[in-house]
Amino acid sequence: MIDLRRLHVLRAVSHYGTVTAAARALHFTPSAASQQIRQLARDLGVDLLEPQGRGVRLTPAAESLLAHADAIEARWDEAEQDLRAGEGDPAGPLRATGFPVAVAVLLAPMAARLRERHPRLSVRIREVEVAESFDLLFEGESDLAVVEATPANPPSADARFDQRPLLDDPFDLVVPEGHPLAGRDGADLAEVAHEAWIAPVAKSPCRPHVMAACGAAGFTPDVVHHACDWNVTAHLVSHGLGVALIPRLAQLTPELPIVRVSCADRPHRKLLTCTRSGGHRRPAVAAALEELRALAAAAVA
Template identity: 80%
Template sequence: MIDLRRLHVLRAVEHYGTVTAAARALHLTTSAASQQVRQLARELGVVLLEPQGRGVRLTSAARSLITHADAIQARWDQAELDLRADHDDPAGLLRVAGFPIAVSVLIAPMAARLRERHPRLSVRIQEAVVPESFDLLFEGGADLAVVEATSRNPPVSDARFDQQPLLDDPFDLVVPDTHRLAGRERTDLAEAAREEWIAPSADNPCRLQVLSACGAAGFTPDIVHQAWDWNVTAHLVAHGLGVALIPRLAHLTPHLPITRVRCTGDPHRKLLTCTRAGGHERPAVAAALAELRELAPTAVA
């Protein structure tokens, strides 16, 4: 009979990419994680890991096994839901993760509404960047996450997760109040092609989206400054150091001498809700998703 704990270690190796990273996430030593996988391979009589350079990679047998393991995990999660669900009123602990803007604009008001409407439900919020949110869901450390859609996310077809569109967050062109485009209600992004630009830093998931929006307008931006935080970007704009594309959900420091100008074509990023497979059926998660869907349209108005 397969030891499900060993199967979980193999799933973690696939998710995190290396035995070392999987061991760290599972609070094991690397040797202990390797031993778990080797023992699983002996029990099944197949090779699960094979050498690749200085590391290892999963064999085709391992990937086939993981497909079944994901299905087993989903059925186990469903069994827990069936046993623990209170179909009359959401109750218990709900753990929610999200990147900073999502927490501020969507998750915090969602939690406040849930506390008022469902007093038996306790919400715990964790700020997390997008990759960390998927890790938390995989590990069981979060029940629901609000994430940005990026090329680094697991594909929508990934059977471990249920990813659903929540809202489109438009990018506005942000310029100093004295800028020639500040009086426009809407502008073609190409009109800012010759400007100096402030762009998201390389590790910010919005960087690619900003570059893609400029590319779609027919130019490559002249990036002179980079920042992760949108308020840092706004202060750089306020001092006349360049222009920037900033998501409308980003609440900027008030009274800065800057103007948001809407862009023709409405370049935007997509926000998603994500649960483990079948997790949206849990009453607490379903209640949270309903609140998020109600909050989303007004958040970007």
């Protein structure tokens, strides 16, 4: 008989990449986490970890076991949903996470609508970066996330998560008032190829979109300033310090002397909803997803 607690430690090692990181997430010491995996290996009569440099990696037997472990986790969630299927109106806590723009534009109004329509449902929102949203879902600390699609995300085929398209968020070219493009309905990015640029910091999921859009237009931007927050970017633009690409969903300070110009190149980022595998069937999550889809449709209309 497999001890599911030990199996969860192995799943955590696979998710976080190292025994130390998995132990930290599970509030174990590294030695205790290693002991759990060694005992699981003895129970099964196979090696689950093997040395790799100064660390360890999963053996083929461990990879095979994890495929079954993910299926077990999903079936357990399904069983819990079936037990609660007759409870009627969504109730209890719903834990949602998202990056700043997603919280402001989608999750906050979603929570307000759910409060009106399902008073027995208690929504709890947590602002986190994209990678942490997946960690919290994996740990069972979150039920629903709105994330940006990035190359660092788990693949769409990852059996642990259910990732679904929500909306495409276009980037606008943002220029100061008085800029030659400010009165235009649209512009090609190549028209600002020789200007100073303000770009997201290197760790931002949006930086690759900005650099790729400029590259597709045939130039590498001269990035003079970097910012984490879109409103900081907008303030820099307002002082004539450069131009920028800013997602349309980003809510900017309204009185700033800046103008958004649609890009003929149509650069955009994709936003997804994500739950644990099968989690979208939970009544509370299903109600939240319905509201999010309505809000997303209105946001891009």
